[in-house]
Amino acid sequence: MADSTVRWAIVGTGGIARRTLGDLRLVPRAEIVAVCSRSEESADAFAAEWGIERGYADFTALCADMTVDAIYIATPHGTHFRYASEALRAGKHVLCEKPLTMTAAEARELKSLSVEQDVFLMEAMWMKFAPSMRRALELVESGAIGTPMFVQAGLGYPVPGDGPERFWVAELGGGALFDMGVYTIALAHLFLGVPDAVSTIGEIRPDDVDLHESYTLSYMNGATAQLTTSITYAIPPRGSVGGTAGSIAFGEMLFAPRSLRLMTGTPPQPPRIEDIEFEQEGAGYVPMFRAACEAILAGDREHPFHPVSATIEVLETMELVRAQLIAQRDAS
Structure with missing residues (x-):
């Protein structure tokens, strides 16, 4: 890599790319050198708008560009595996929007490719890197709320039927679970670990696009996570963690909380409450x-705070949720 700078290419020119591009530019030792879209016209227009040197309509040609070190994939969920696998085979480092893939098996294959090619791979789970989330983990590890026993989280909003195809087309990863459930389940895994049992109710269409679901993750030690997602009705975008000595409640939005409330103490004494605010860098992706970037420049092949194994575990839980939704639909 030139002068210890990670030279990035962005794949996708839609809303996600536009929301994140400015944040990538705020990172020291990161340079955006190329963009790829499905059409030359779109790629060139995006490159001109953002001052990016090169635009590509051919992903294979992008992967052959020797001036590109890493590729950030910001396309619909159903395209992630195809783009990520080709990029890894070309020896490019990959940061891919969540969920990394549509199945745990695909994620395992990508992990194997990253090892074989000796390149970095990570799902872009920005929620886990938010300062508020890191602080919450420090509080839990210090024993501030005792043993974590409960996680509650929800995300949902009514998406118009003529809204973005990524919500409504099964092949693109449509549905609430792939778009929002990945956050709620990642939160539960972060504080409680992999569940021992999953119980789900909800609605999924014949084309396998799920509309809404409520799912309970249960653990052998008695811990529980209650999670809800929807693309047909609004759900407050919040999350919280409860323990044997207190609780942590995250401010909105769940995927980039800028505050948390730590509540400790036991009755009959009044609770001790501490509100902690956090500065947000850019739009929250910085x-x-x-x-x-730091992991790539250090020669790491995954990030210790969000390894691919954690992504795979979340996908396995998501598969259990979807399987139960499909079984309930087919039995009715």
């Missing part, structure tokens, strides 16, 4: 992009 900590994740910085972590990816």
Whole structure:
């Protein structure tokens, strides 16, 4: 890599790319050198708008560009595996929007490719890199709320039927679970670990696009996570963690909380409450992009705070949720 700078290419020119591009530019030792879209016209227009040197309509040609070190994939969920696998085979480092893939098996294959090619791979789970989330983990590890026993989280909003195809087309990863459930389940895994049992109710269409679901993750030690997602009705974008000595409640939005409330103490004494605010860098993606750049420059092949194994575990839980939704639909 030139002068210890990670030279990035962006794949996708839609809303996600536009929301994140400015944050990547705020990261030291990161340079955006190329963009790829499905059409030359779109790629060139995006490159001109953002001052990017090269635009590509051919992903294979992008992967052959020797001036590109790393590729950030910001396309619909159903395209992630195809782009990520080709990029890894070309020897490019990969940061891919969540969920990394549509199945755990695909994620395992990508992990194997990253090992074989000796390149970095990470799912872009920006929520985990938010300062508030890191602080919450420090509080839990210090024993501030005792043993974590409960996680509650929800995300949802009514998406118009003529809204973005990524919500409504099964092949693109449509549905609430792939778009929002990945956050709620990642939160539960972060504080409680992999569940021992999953119980789900909800609605999924014949084309396998899920509309809404409520799912409970249960653990052998008695811990529980209650999670809800929807693309047909609004759900407050919040999350919290409860323990044997207190609780932590995250401010909105769940995927990039800028505050948390620590509540400790036991009755009959009144609770001790501490509100902690956090500065947000850019749109909130900067900590994740910085972590990816630092790991790549250090020669790491995954980030210890969000390894691919954690992504695979979340996908396995998501598969259990979807399987139960499909079984309930087919039995009715």
